[in-house]
Amino acid sequence: MEYILNRPDIILRLLGQHLFMTVSALLISIAIALPLSVVLLRSERVASAVLGVLGVLYTIPSIALLILLLPLFGLNQTSVIVALVIYTQIILVRNMVAGLRSVPSATLEAATGVGMSSWQRWYRVQLPLALPVILAGIRLATIVAISIATIGAKFGAGGLGTLLFDGIAQNRYDKIVAGALVVGLLALLLNRLLLLAEARFDPLKHVEPS
């Protein structure tokens, strides 16, 4: 606690690095997952195959995956961001596919029937109705990304993990506590914000329990 108050400059710098890795990885991951999910909707078989591969990737221990990525991207943030994209892909794609599939086919046919183009049908009907499930996936992926980004410090990417690893190496208990505390708070805060977004964008929030 004291360390946080004494060295806000360090905390903020590391927090900034941590956020940068997490947010840029998530943005890239969403940009890949969304079109991928739309494609996967067309075929059940391809979808389960792709989800299977992404699931296997998710089971690789994060330190092992980072070591595999080092020769390709070097000892820096890029390797960590790529690893985060790979890990969050399964969470995002699985939720996006589930959300988009959950829209009743009759509703989609009604959309076509009233004369929506396939693009209009997608952004006016299918996406809004799938949004709560998609946002839940983004929230989960955010938490996972924050925790895995902590390991990035070992690979020259900086971030709040630096405090943890330095603390262990230097036997500085205050650094460990400070690092753990800020990472935890960050995860809680983003979780809270995204929960609010889910509630805000729930298309069926008007439904009264009857």
Place this chain on the structure above:
Amino acid sequence: MGTRRCKIMTAIRFENVTKQYANTTQPAVDNISCNVDEGSFVVLLGPSGCGKTTLLKMVNRLYEPTSGTIYLGQQDIRQIDATTLRRQIGYVIQQIGLFPHMTVAQNVGIVPELLNWQRDRIRQRVDELLALVDLPPDVYRDRYPSQMSGGQRQRVGVARALAGDPEVILMDEPFGAVDAITRTGLQDELIALQRKLKKTILFVTHDVEEALRLADKIIILKDGRLIQYDTPFNILSHPANQFVYDLVGADDIIRQLGLVRVDLAMKPLPADFVLNGRPTIARDDNLRRALSLLLNSNAPALTVTEGDQPVGILTLNNIQAYQ
């Protein structure tokens, strides 16, 4: 056909329409040809799997025929861009067809919005239509479908189909998911609405009573083939074969009478007609009620009315002649 001069125009024409799905041996729709007159209410009737929904959905190109041609007015529908075509055809399905994340106003206004109408005009149109289907706009405009009853949702569905002022409306078992009492009410409203608006309506149902109640003409389908295409009365009195006879229950005379509208059996007002206190019956009421009224009142004839205007007379003989 374009040169033929006749008063009633053909709204929809099916010409040797066949739909063969890839995974079946028998076509879902088998070489159907028929005309639907402008302003008429035509019901597609048959057991499930007879091809009625497939035939309907080919009209707004949700399905494409394997062979044959469908004309809307004079135009081959394949020559119209599919979304353009759908925006000029009303489409009503069961209540699930409303968009649950949109308000009633947004649902009803969707076609005008897709047609890029001005916002004021859309709002005005929405209010007008909600009033038309008996949902006061001030109360219902901003509600969501989940906040309404099944019958109300179905009326929103009808209002949505009318929004772009289409000539043709397709209805796919629209009242299938509402309870029997609500359904009868909705049917009455639809009959009244149709009398006012004179749209061409193609209506799919497997409910014989509903078909006989609503239709100007019924197309009876079985295994993708057109078995009979005629008025409810002719179908009851002259079923084409045993299948139709069994389907419509042609042996139950009283039931039949309950399904025939008074104005189908009535005679025009005689030249010397005077209002003489005879019992009256509305022209859209049925012959069963007319029969009961004749027997109860012991009057020789009923005066048939529309609103409070006399439009014809009906005697026991007229009813009998209709058998």
